[in-house]
Amino acid sequence: MLLLLTCVSNPLLAADRLSAIESVVALRFAVSDLEAADLQQRLQSKLRQPLLFDTRTSEEFAVSHLPEAMRIDADTTPAAFIARFGTLLPGQELVFYCSVGMRSASLASQLEATLLQHGVRSVRNLRGGIFRWQASGYPMFNSEGQTDAVHPYNRRWGKLVPAGGRISTRPVPPKTEGQP
Numbered sequence: 001m002l003l004l005l006t007c008v009s010n011p012l013l014a015a016d017r018l019s020a021i022e023s024v025v026a027l028r029f030a031v032s033d034l035e036a037a038d039l040q041q042r043l044q045s046k047l048r049q050p051l052l053f054d055t056r057t058s059e060e061f062a063v064s065h066l067p068e069a070m071r072i073d074a075d076t077t078p079a080a081f082i083a084r085f086g087t088l089l090p091g092q093e094l095v096f097y098c099s100v101g102m103r104s105a106s107l108a109s110q111l112e113a114t115l116l117q118h119g120v121r122s123v124r125n126l127r128g129g130i131f132r133w134q135a136s137g138y139p140m141f142n143s144e145g146q147t148d149a150v151h152p153y154n155r156r157w158g159k160l161v162p163a164g165g166r167i168s169t170r171p172v173p174p175k176t177e178g179q180p
Contacts, residue, residue: 018135018160021100022128029105031112034095034124036136042093043067050093051085055104056130060151063168064140066097066133074103078114090119097126097133099153100160104129135162 026033042050052069054061061071072081082089094115096104105125112123126133134140134150141147149168152158161167 018100018128018131018162021102021160022132025101025105025125026127029109029125031096031105031108031123031125033101033127035127036133036138039066039095039126039133040136040138048092050095050124051088053094053096053104054130055096055098055107056151056153059169060099060153062142063151063170064130064134064142064147064149066130067139067141069097072107074098074107076107076111078111081111082114082118086118089115091121092119093122093124094120095124095126097129099129099151099157100131101125101127101129131161131165134165 022033039050049068052066054065054069054071055074056065056071058071061069065071070085072084094108096108098104108123108125115123128135130140130150134148139146140150149166150161151169152161152167158167
């Protein structure tokens with residue numbers, strides 16, 4: 001954890017803090033990474049789409065999320081995950097993400113063995129999370145449609161949003177019936 005805090009705070013790493021965090025996450029968790037460009041390519045292909053799981057809070061998810069992503073709690077147990085998503089899993093590739101990849105890598109690594117036993121083809125973590133996704137210019141959505149904003153998680157982690165990335169902590173209200 002000290003290494004992570006150093007990566008976030010160190011002014012010498014300001015230009016590439018997110019890359020430093022990505023490296024720490026990859027070393028700390030055994031789950032396979034998936035680069036943002038590779039995921040975007042898969043989402044645009046005509047082949048079977050991976051299932052996306054957003055492990056951020058509901059407030060973060062409300063600001064923006066990847067297309068078709070399903071939000072789950074970062075502390076979801078294997079049994080609870082199987083109970084909720086079990087029928088969708090056989091033969092699927094699952095991709096987990098959060099802000100920078102820490103929470104999602106932790107959950108994915110805890111769930112991986114159980115998921116593979118339930119017929120999942122692969123379990124991956126989005127390298128750099130939604131911050132890297134945003135920095136790459138790939139589409140994000142909220143209840144109002146496409147957005148370019150991302151929730152910073154907190155002030156310290158918000159420093160990892162690459163230069164030019166738009167930050168918003170204001171959740172978008174859900175659409176109600178009769179609204180456009």
